[in-house]
Amino acid sequence: MRLIGPLIALAGTIVAGLLVLNIASQVGQTQPWGAELSDNFVFVRALPAILGLGVLYGVLGGWLSPRGAAARRADGAVRRFSTTTVLLHALLAAGFLLALPTGIWQYLGGILDVQGPLPVFLYYRIHYIGAGLVLVSVAAFVTYWWMTGDRSLLFAPGDLRRHLRGFALELPPQLGMRLAGLLLLDTKQPAGSPGTFTFYEKVFSFPTWGFAIGLISITGLVKLLRYAMPIPGQVIFVDSTLHVTAMVILVIRTLDHLRYTLARWPLVVAMTTGWLPIGTGSVRGAPARTSPAGSVSGGDE
């Protein structure tokens, strides 16, 4: 039973890979344009296979790792992420590792008018492979959350002020007090427990990730579709600007995400194994001005 899921995922990956290879070989035989534009067409035509593979991963993830009661291992470690989440996060990270540097190079190469060491089409090809991985992962995550009903990174709109208060209290005091003053938050009131994730993760990290990934995906798709249908030049200009904006936000988010998680090593362990080590299972709720509120305690810092 546990083997069927991975086998279906493997079969789906092979089928999607063959479809993309088939599309690539057709373009190579029938299209008169260069490698750079050909890759564009391949990516556009491969989109249904890419998104379909993501949905398949999400369905399998929802089937194999349904949301259940909080599990605790014999050594006391607490289950924080499912195997599906760990794998999809790794896939998303791999996508960013390919798409971000190549995207930055394409952008800066144009701005600075510099030719890189590799042919231009190779940067695009690697960028499209990375973008493909990101799209598979995003489609899979959305499907997975839909199937499991997991909303632990979200909060009810009515609970916004409490979450903002908790977020302000988790920030360094100087920054947090400024934010609280700006948003007229009463930081003397306790913010209570944020739940599985910290206020920082729920109020700032996840929404900004979601916004930037959504923006870069949509604007990237529009950039691609200009080769499949007529799109006005002004729309392409605005779209390209927003694509670059999303890229810069993602670069900053990646740096900030690494800073936040490396400073809380148990979170890195949890995201690679699924398990939060012993003694770090409790997430401190704000306010705790004298301690790093909302952080995961423990770890070998």
Add this chain to the structure above:
Amino acid sequence: MKRVAAILALLWCLPHLVVAFWMVQGAFVAKTAMHEGVIAQFSLLAGGLLIAVFSLFLARLCVQIVLASSQPSGA
């Protein structure tokens, strides 16, 4: 393992500092940005500065982790 992760993150930071430098420099000297106008130049400047700041935050943390794990525990 934590030290390895910190070194990898530090390696991730370094090219970002170069990118930040190019963006800030490009805000003032790149012809494309000048042609596109002040907003494009300001975006390059702001983006470059933000990337530099966040890269430095991460680099500082990574250096702290590497130094801390290389020191004897004293136990």
